[in-house]
Amino acid sequence: MAEIRIRNTNERIKGEQAVGEFLAQFDVIYEHWDPSKLREGLREKFTLTDEEKQEILDTFDAEIRDLAGRRGYRTWDIITLSEATPNLEELLAKFENVHTHTEDEVRAITAGKGIFIIKGNDEVGYFDVELEAGDVISVPEYTPHFFTLMDNKQIVAVRLFIETEGWIAHPHNDPTFVK
Template sequence: MAKVRFHDNNEYLTGESVISFLDTQGIIYEHWGVDRLDEQLKSNYSPTDEEKQQILDAFKLEIDAISERRGYLTADIIVLSDKTPNLDELLVKFKNEHHHTDDECRFCVDGHGIFAIKGKDDRYFDVEMEPGDLISVPPNYRHYFTLMDDRKIKAIRLFVTPAGWEAIY
């Protein structure tokens, strides 16, 4: 389950308090788990298109349900790891604070990531994602993304429109 860390005092929230807090911020958090995936699909950081589709198919019911609620029209897989060309350059870009005109919705299949978000009270906090966590950051929330110490994440991305997902710095 995800953890929340506040930037101003390094305080952590865990367990059910994470869900309650994120709800007050208008951020969707769900835990879908990843037990249904074959270990090869979880740990492979160079998946083929066929393997990416197998991951999407494994979570079809959950993807369809949240897509119906939130209006998501497309889904794909993003993979970042030490195998990713120019990973350090990408991470510098991702750490630039920005917002989107649509939700930014991610489901962590493997690895770990951090969404740093400017909350409703202008207080910054991190959502530390683990495999099985889904987060949907609402439109126009200032945020950025980075990896945790393992420097890898495989995630399902859900979009309303690709154009609405473009970062506004």
């Protein structure tokens, strides 16, 4: 279940309803899918074949199509990151800069853990949304944010896009952001 840490105060927000309500004030969509639907052999597997990726997409097809229908997403895929990913540190360095997109950035976590760091309003500042299997998040277009992995550096996620070529990051220079 997702958990939020507000960086300015170190306050933590827990529980599906409280997390959802907090994120909704910033137009961030939060949902929870049932990760137990996934075959047990895929629940903690971070190096996947194309067939296994398709199995994950097939398992969550109804949820994906529901979200896509509500938000206008037209394409989706699976991303896997782990110590087995070539050039993982370089890839993470690319992700770990505050940026925006011209469309929502959506992740449905099917295995592992990750963190979205999102800019709230002036009062809240930046906050971390710690995600695990079953958590689904959609960060709205033009919202400053970035995504990174947790200490275990393992994640599998469904990504949904409006643009068929995927999203493009636009750097967001923010002197108020502190890593």
